[in-house]
Amino acid sequence: MMRIGVIGCGNMASAVVIGIHKSNPEVEFLTYTPSQVRAKNLAQEVKGAVVSSLQDFEKVDYLMIACKPQQFSSLAKELEGLDLSKLTLVSIMAAVPIEKIQMALKSKNVIRLMPSMPMQVEEGISLLLASDGLQKEKMADFSELLKGSSVIFECKSETEFNQLTVLTASGPAYVYYLAEIFEKQLLDWGVDKDAAKQLAIQLFKGSSLFMEASTLSLNDQIAQVTSKKGVTIEAIDLFRSSSIGQNIKTGVERAFQRSLEIEKAIESEIR
Numbered sequence: 001m002m003r004i005g006v007i008g009c010g011n012m013a014s015a016v017v018i019g020i021h022k023s024n025p026e027v028e029f030l031t032y033t034p035s036q037v038r039a040k041n042l043a044q045e046v047k048g049a050v051v052s053s054l055q056d057f058e059k060v061d062y063l064m065i066a067c068k069p070q071q072f073s074s075l076a077k078e079l080e081g082l083d084l085s086k087l088t089l090v091s092i093m094a095a096v097p098i099e100k101i102q103m104a105l106k107s108k109n110v111i112r113l114m115p116s117m118p119m120q121v122e123e124g125i126s127l128l129l130a131s132d133g134l135q136k137e138k139m140a141d142f143s144e145l146l147k148g149s150s151v152i153f154e155c156k157s158e159t160e161f162n163q164l165t166v167l168t169a170s171g172p173a174y175v176y177y178l179a180e181i182f183e184k185q186l187l188d189w190g191v192d193k194d195a196a197k198q199l200a201i202q203l204f205k206g207s208s209l210f211m212e213a214s215t216l217s218l219n220d221q222i223a224q225v226t227s228k229k230g231v232t233i234e235a236i237d238l239f240r241s242s243s244i245g246q247n248i249k250t251g252v253e254r255a256f257q258r259s260l261e262i263e264k265a266i267e268s269e270i271r
Contacts, residue, residue, distance in 0.1 A: 001026060001027070001028055002024075002026070002027045002028070002061050002062075002141075003027075003028045003029075003030060003059070003060045003061050003062075004017075004020075004027060004028070004029050004030070004060060004061065004062045004063075004064060004090075005029075005030045005031075005032070005051075005056075005057040005060040005062070005063040005064060006029055006030065006031045006032065006039075006042070006064045006066060007032050007033075007054070007057070007063070007064065007065055007066060007067060007075065008032075008033060008064075008065070008066035008067040008068075008092075009031050009032075009033050009038040009039050009041070009042040009066070010038065010066060010068075011117065012066065012092055012115055012117070012169075013042070013064065013066035013092055014038075014042050014045075014120075015115050015116070015117050015118075015119040015120045015124065016064070016066075016092065016113070016115045016119060016126075016146075017029055017031075017042060017046055017048075017064075018042075018045060018046060018119070018120050019115070019119035019120060019122065019124060019146070019148070019149030019150065020145045020146065020148075020149065021045075021046040021047075022122060022148065022149060023122070023145075023147070023148025023149060024145055024148065025047075027145065028048060028049070029042075029043065029046050029048030029049075030048060030049055030050075030051050030056060030057065030060060031043045031048055031049070031050055031051070032050070032051050032052075032054065032056075032057070036050055036052070039051075054078060054079060054082060055082060057082070057084075057087075058082055058083060058084070058087075060087065061087075061088065062087070062088050062089075062090050062142060063084065063087050063088070063089050063090065064090045064091075064092060064113075065089060065090065065091045065092065065093060065101070065105075066092040066093070067093065068093070069093045069094055069095045069096050069262055069263075069266055070262075070265075070266070072093060072096055072104070072266065072270075073104070073266070073269045073270060076104035076105060076270070079105060084105050084106065084107040085106060085107050085108070085109075086109075087107060087109065088109045088110075088111060088134070088138045088142070089101060089105060089107050089109060089110045089111070090110075090111045090112075090113050090142065091110060091111070091112050091113065092113050092114065092115065094114065094162075094165055094169070094259055094262070095162070095259045095260075095262040095263040095266060096263065096266055097112075097158050097263065097267075098110045098112060098129065098131045098158065100266065100267060100270050102131065103270065104270050108131060108133060108134075109131065109133075109134050109135075109138065110130075110131040110134070111128060111129070111130050111131070111134065111138075111139065111142060112127075112128070112129040112130075112155075112158075112161055113126060113127065113128055113142075113146075114126070114127040114161065114164075114165045114168065114169045115127075115146075115150065115169065116150070116168055116169050116171065116172055117172050118150075118172060119146075119149040119150050120149075122148060122149045122150075123149075123150075124149055124150035124151070125150055125151050125153065125168040125169075126146045126149075126150040126151070126152050126153070127153050127155055127161055127164050127165060127168060127169070128142075128143060128146075128152060128153070128154045128155065129154070129155045129157075129158065129161045130154075153168075162256065162259050162260070162263070163256055165259065166252055166255040166256045166259060167252060170252075170255055174248070174251075174252075175204060178204075179200045179201065179203070179204055180200070182199075182200045182203060183196045183197055183199075183200040184196075186199055186200065222236065
């Protein structure tokens with residue numbers, strides 16, 4: 001039986017663990033948080049076990065590091081004295097490169113994983129990046145665990161991993177933001193709260209399914225819904241002339257730059 005240790009049981013870690021559990025119920029999870037509260041909640045949901053000591057993780061197959069990037073230095077000190085060299089470490093931390101994880105935890109076997117929240121409903125995206133020299137079987141086995149809950153994309157470099165993170169992992173927040181705008185418009189028109197939310201969600205759900213089923217480019221799909229001097233093109237023309245698309249791209253780029261700032265700050269702590 002495969003055993004996965006989980007340090008940190010926040011939203012992203014929970015999305016991964018729950019997603020894996022749904023398609024791989026035989027995997028055993030050992031969870032840990034300092035207060036044990038969130039560890040207990042997650043363990044109950046996936047029929048796992050809570051551990052009270054970090055030493056219990058020395059015998060797992062994979063050890064998932066899911067603390068906040070700013071907490072990694074403190075965690076590394078707590079893990080000093082443990083032999084992690086034979087484990088495969090799976091980091092869900094943003095902005096912490098593989099080299100720094102290897103240095104701090106004294107293990108060469110590292111996988112960076114960046115999940116997305118929709119993994120909980122088996123519709124996520126998982127970015128993966130493996131350390132040089134990691135056994136192909138280790139990467140393949142872990143990737144297989146994720147296939148039931150997400151689309152897998154293996155990155156070629158730390159830069160690509162960090163860039164895609166602000167789109168695939170942060171992206172659901174952008175989608176929720178846009179959905180909220182439409183929900184508020186419906187509320188302004190007098191639609192009741194529950195119906196407004198349902199309509200906004202269905203708009204994105206149905207459109208996503210149609211995008212996936214269609215062989216047309218996204219631009220051609222826009223053209224399918226619009227017509228010259230029609231209703232829809234009025235909104236699209238305004239969106240384009242007011243640079244909404246460019247503002248979204250700028251926002252994503254700012255998120256990427258912020259990740260670089262965090263990475264630089266963490267590097268100075270780990271040296």
